[in-house]
Amino acid sequence: MKKLILLLFIAGGFFACDSNTVEPTDVQPSLPETAYNYSDLKVPTQDQFSFQELQANSANPKVTDDGATLGRVLFYDNKLSINNKVSCGSCHLQSKAFADNKDFSEGFEGRLTERNSIAIINPNYCQNLFWDSRAGSALDLTLKPVQNHIEMGIEDLDFLAKKLSKVDYYKDLFQKAYGSNEVTPQKLSDAVAQFLCSMTTFDSKFDRGVNSNFSNFTALERKGEQLFNSSELKCASCHSGITFNAELNTSSYSQPDVKGATNIGLDRKSKDKGKEDGKFRIPSLRNVELTGPYMHDGRLKTLEEVIDHYSNKIQYSEHLDIKFKNGNKAVKLNISDDDKAALVAFLKTLTDETYISDPKYSDPFVK
Numbered sequence: 100m101k102k103l104i105l106l107l108f109i110a111g112g113f114f115a116c117d118s119n120t121v122e123p124t125d126v127q128p129s130l131p132e133t134a135y136n137y138s139d140l141k142v143p144t145q146d147q148f149s150f151q152e153l154q155a156n157s158a159n160p161k162v163t164d165d166g167a168t169l170g171r172v173l174f175y176d177n178k179l180s181i182n183n184k185v186s187c188g189s190c191h192l193q194s195k196a197f198a199d200n201k202d203f204s205e206g207f208e209g210r211l212t213e214r215n216s217i218a219i220i221n222p223n224y225c226q227n228l229f230w231d232s233r234a235g236s237a238l239d240l241t242l243k244p245v246q247n248h249i250e251m252g253i254e255d256l257d258f259l260a261k262k263l264s265k266v267d268y269y270k271d272l273f274q275k276a277y278g279s280n281e282v283t284p285q286k287l288s289d290a291v292a293q294f295l296c297s298m299t300t301f302d303s304k305f306d307r308g309v310n311s312n313f314s315n316f317t318a319l320e321r322k323g324e325q326l327f328n329s330s331e332l333k334c335a336s337c338h339s340g341i342t343f344n345a346e347l348n349t350s351s352y353s354q355p356d357v358k359g360a361t362n363i364g365l366d367r368k369s370k371d372k373g374k375e376d377g378k379f380r381i382p383s384l385r386n387v388e389l390t391g392p393y394m395h396d397g398r399l400k401t402l403e404e405v406i407d408h409y410s411n412k413i414q415y416s417e418h419l420d421i422k423f424k425n426g427n428k429a430v431k432l433n434i435s436d437d438d439k440a441a442l443v444a445f446l447k448t449l450t451d452e453t454y455i456s457d458p459k460y461s462d463p464f465v466k
Contacts (some may be wrong), residue, residue: 175462
């Protein structure tokens, strides 16, 4: 009897430790018979934006329809977390331009992340990703959240590959994407990167107005566009060009050595050092109407609060971006209420309704 109890105890301990296996489920991804067109990236031409030519990051993989289809399923599959509770899509919601409308996101055990989930905006055309710029490409980014001890919790990528190889629907998806149903960490990273790189957002009111000198803008939106590009406010010196971020046009940026990350005076002494010395990634402003709360810790809830910060709440430190310094003090722009309203109106012209409703970017596990 004692031997039987001992055996049951050992068996119970074994299965408890093996809680990371794939549980049987009836949930299958719903995919179209013919794959969506991911490979034809919808991007503006140089003629449309004569001030800057769009260049993809050469470190990223070529996007194929079958590869991005696999990546879409992986992006939304809870099985990429250690306890099958969260997916990449849990913290990146399509309706929020792939942000999540929270200061901090919940990881696989319900613990909160240490930074705000940054929106996914044209990642194929970025050279620095995450708030601290630690990833140089979408390919470099893909599996870091999976391995994070708060976010998804799978440190061993070979374990993840073995786990997913037991899931029936992946056999056909990997076969179509790579000519083999073998699951490897490299293929996982490549497929998710293909899906991310297929995600382009260039169909806003702003984009439709470029070729007509913004004849589709209201007077308030036009005023906001002029203020945004003015030498007084200097918004466009960081949020520049087609992508409205710093990555592709660092020559006009006041500190090009930081490659798209800077200190904007959120704190005199930064508890979170970011990339270094309180420098954080300069995010794209495309779809910014949808991606609040703002900043790396979600401290600013509205676009009005963001503009208020730049107007008169920048805090001086030795690491503050030079454009915000006036001697040993922070610049006070003192933006009027009318000008603030115009800037907000302009920023809202950057919203791409197609991006947040396109079925090829949607969750295939939702029926």
